Amino acid sequence: MMLHKIAAAFATLLLISGAASAQGAKPNDAQIAHIAYTAGLADIANAKLALRKSKNKDVRAFAHDMERDHKAVNDKALALVKKLKVTPQDNPTSKAIAKGQADERAKLSKLKGKAFDKAYIDNEVAYHKTVDNALQSTLIPSANNDELKSLLETGLKIFQGHLEHAEHVAAEFK
């Protein structure tokens, strides 16, 4: 139930309301790890596309930061699941994230120049909002293992920083 709601939110890039945590099965740690990792991979793929297409200095700097930070967080997540002997488990939310961002990249790849830059950064703002919201309202409260919870909490602060950074860059294109 809850997973479907998160999945829907990612698919449509709607924000998850606090009410989503009403009833139903909470995602387990193996699913949470998979969702967090998938969300990171999607943003790395977005960044790589931007680095191939954009010539804007600020957009490129932002994309470099996304590639570096999401890789660092994902590396930590991989090391942690290995240590905890948890196998990340695919689920509808992970699938919705991967598909949602792949669809965005398909749209972005048809754009050029300033139109690309604006669309890329607008998607980064929206995507980070959705991910931060999912972390805050569902993933962090649902996490069982303390180390996983702590990594997600640090991740949230990092991604809140990315959101603010993205909003600064987006202001250039207003």
Added chain:
Amino acid sequence: MRAGFVVTAAVAALSIWGSTLARAATIQVTIDKVAYNPVNISARVGDTIVWSNKDIVAHTATNRDKSWDFTIFPNKTAKVTLKKAGEIDYYCKFHPNMKGHISVKP
């Protein structure tokens, strides 16, 4: 007469240098969980700030007046010696939600 002046000047210079040395402090700032700790610092001219990044990602210490801008990778440090009195607001370029303040007294 002339030698005396040189000696006096040298002694004066040494004593200024000495007093600066005596009070110059090194102030440690730890970066962890996307925050500078301590976030507010009181320092004096001549003091050195050392940032140590214990976090899982790179951060910057970037002065809003652009006079310094350090990128600090995990398990690395950066330092700056404070040259003049005033209020310094700095932040992380990668995560602008990270902010720090240094109050520099003469």
